[in-house]
Amino acid sequence: MSHNAELIAVGTELLLGNIANTDAQMLSKGLSALGINVFYHTVVGDNPERLKAAVALAKTRADIIITTGGLGPTCDDLTKNVLAECFGKKLVYDEESAARIRAYFDRLHTNRPMTENNLQQAYLPEGCTILSNDWGTAPGCAFEADGVHVIMLPGPPSECAPMFEHRAAPYLRSLSDGTIASRTLRIFGMGESSVEARLRDRMNSMQNPTLAPYAKTGEVELRITAKADTLGEAQALIAPVEKELCEMFGPLVYGADVDSLEQVVAMHLKLKGLTLGCAESCTGGLAAKRMTDLPGASAVFKGGVVSYTNEVKQNVLGVPQALLEEYGAVSEQVAAAMARGARKVLGCDLALAVTGVAGPDPDDRGNPVGLVYVALAAPDGVRVRTLHQGMGRERIRITSASHAFDMARRWLTGLPDGE
Template structure:
């Protein structure tokens, strides 16, 4: 089965809303073994949506649409798709009662235009929406073509897709499923990985191996097509094991989205705590940790010590160190990490100090020079980094990469505890 994804909404075209729906749906379809070859975004315009839908269904068996199911005049996805399949719209009483109960439960007044959302294409499969007012639906055409319509807000779309839509599609998928494992790397570039593993990537067809570069890290996704998840994992396991043997020191984990997610999970599972003292990263380490649920179990202290005075007063960095080596130094980074660990009682502490730019660098200490330290009872290390790339976003890039290096050191320290 081949599928295409159409996300409807002028706000997506304007960039006012990030289109996460396409990513979520594509990943789910891949797991079911359904191929996706095109994504489309179209505004709230019936003519352009008709053209987009016609082109998609000329290429594939299944189209999944999000958005345009609301109560306003420009929400016309149902009307447009129903017309393509030669269907009219009729009031569905169960959907109307569900919408009425939703308004009663939330204490809001239901306006007349909300009734429009209960008008459903004739003969469709209705997908109730307990998380909002817009039910979804599935239209099956006589020629084997199918359209699935879901609401646009992710908090409404995801439960509908992961529940009734996935159940429906799994009954129709006949080619097995795609099973993947992600190998997470830090400290090795995509080009180096590709060069070293090229022969394996080219020769391996099931599973396949594909690299994905992210800021400051790389992922290898190993994907197998199989009848069951267990069979897919059996196909994947020897390939993963061989890659681990090639890169024993650069792999920080498996199936993580980001290195900060790995830190939160690993420290929480181990029952250990982490603290951070930040200068050039300005709180980015703390922010990337607390962005993730559950961070409170492992992260209790973050200090942004931008000035030398704060480094001395809060972190115990000595005046002698600052006078002799400066704030941007290996010695200062180490004292910052020791200081925040002593103050917080954390098992491990990391620190950053450096020059994020764009101004302030010298020949001896240029913009992009950063020192990242980690301290525990059993492990101390300081990294000297040179992160300037001469790009317009260098400051942001330097800060982000510095925080990622701090996370990598935190994981290495945890393994020593």
Template sequence: MKAEIIAVGTELLLGQIANTNAQFISKKLAEVGIDVLYHSVVGDNAARLAGLVETAQQRSDIIIFTGGLGPTKDDLTKETIARCMGKTLVENSEAMEQILAFFARRGTPMTENNRKQALVIEGSTVFPNDHGMAPGMAVESSGIRYLLFPGPPKELNPMFENYALPYLLSLSSDSQVVHSKVLRFYGIGESLLEEKLIDLIDGQSNPTIAPLANEAEVTIRITAKTDTTQKADEMISEVEKEIERRVGEFIYGYNQDSLHSVLVGKLKENGLTLSLAESCTGGLISHLITNIPGSSEVYAGGYVSYTEKAKVQALGVDPALTQKYGTVSEEVASAMAVQAKTNMSADIALSVTGVAGPGTVEGKPVGQIFIGVATATGEKVYSLKLSGTREGIQLRAAKYGMYYLLKELVNERN
């Protein structure tokens, strides 16, 4: 089945909101083997939407619409689609009851235009809206399936997973399953990773191998299609072993893992506590770690020592070091880690100091980063030269810090 997604809403064209719905739907369809070939965005204009539908009808088996199912005049998606198919709109009694109950619970009168939200295209399979008022729907015409969803992600996402995906899967006579595994890499760029795996990528058929750069790191998705999940896992495992043989040193996790979730897990596994001393990252590492449930078991605390004064007076770095070497230096990075470890009575400490931009600091260029790690066996400092925006440098510095700390934990255990 070939699918395309049409997002309706002038606010998308104006850049007021991002089209996260298309991203979510594409990801879910890819997981079940339905190819999405086109994404389109159109404003709240019936003529332009109808023209886009006419184009989509020539190239897709499934056309998915998001947005434009609300109560106001500019919500015109289902009216336009119905006209394109020569169908009428009818009131769905279950949706109407839900809308009436919503206003009754709030104790406010319902305006008449809210009845519009209960209208569906005649002959539709209706998808209940468990988190809002306007239902979704699916309808077939001339061999094409049209699926319509409300725009708010909090309504669309559960509706799509709970009702639309089972509907779409029921259309296929193919009994095969599509199964994927994601390998997560750090410390290697997308181009170098592809170069080391290019023969595998070029020769892919089943399983397929898809590299993707994402938020200062790289992933590889291995996808297999066969008749059972067990067989798919076995097929994926064979490819995974070859990838690990070539670039396994850069793999830090799998599927939904993140550097911070893996780091917290590794600290728990080793029974270690961590303290932090951050400068140019401004507390970003601390923020990421404390986002993980249970991080209080391993995170002793930290410092955002953004200025020389903070490094000396709050953290306890020897002022002779900052005067001689500067706050952005290997020596100060090492001292920051040692002081954080000592002050917090932690087993291991991580420090970051550097220049995120926009200008130089102490003659050091933008992107110069020093990362210190202090353990029971000593200290180590890593030097990095990063590029990009201020925010990008901060994020990459934070992730490099966690990546180097993970490597230290593995080395110490071995």
């Protein structure tokens, strides 16, 4: 039997937009990996009546209810009180939880003394499984009643995540039969609607595995998900679909279960013992920032030059003044010269360059917003891509940097530079 979970987050700070409901994302990912469906997320404020209504509704459509938040003393343990009432349970004092709470405060900073209402957290629904909290004070709990499994977790993400992984997940694993496996292919260079149009018939005919496309900025993810009795069987269901998709999209597929284009570039650089550098105008440091987001980037990334003025293009990168005057900073010629210059001045094997108009206004030569030249200088020469992108400043910058990484990826893997 497959399980359906509903997530109920409790907290007025969510409804005011002070924080995003990242607990729901973390739990959804974790539940999906356990083969448990999630059909609804609900967020309510610190309000007993509205929480009661949300729980009553969830009981009618889910067999697992997971709450986050509303367990601390600042909200009078709202969630515990309401859930206990909804399922006809009494709260009973748990001496071990009280001792843990006392010990936690003993370890803390002296300016945050334990107050009496901290000990309210030691009252828990009778007969529940206590989920002890090693990352904060409020213990979680789990119980089954009225045919529903109820799990309550603390709200702060730094407590909720380990409490799910180490307390709730083991409890849930014992409930579920079968396993779910998934694999995500990443595609760069084709829009979501084109990918979708190509896949629509195939997708609709699939039951297990299933196939779902997701748009990221300038990219598409294809997630293949299979259910089976064992992990091996689930993976065996995925493999032929993965092969089929790789054949269908060819060099547009840049990786499976990878995080980003730059991660794939760094991996190939490392394998080949090569280094990268970059020269950036309109991306203004974004490509360098993305490379150095990767821990350990220093093994393959030498550095970059952000040449936001012609002066810096000339003086640091050695772009000839004549080129800048004849073609302008936003030109194929200057992109190539920037890449060549970066390769030399940074002493790297491959250099990327980006110059273009990110907006909001056209440049002083009248080049339109979205016109960007991306170049790669490699030992065998320089190539340039011309982009016309109709979108906002942020997307233009992100997508331009991605094109630069895609050029490096194609060079490193011996693929032609089809845009």
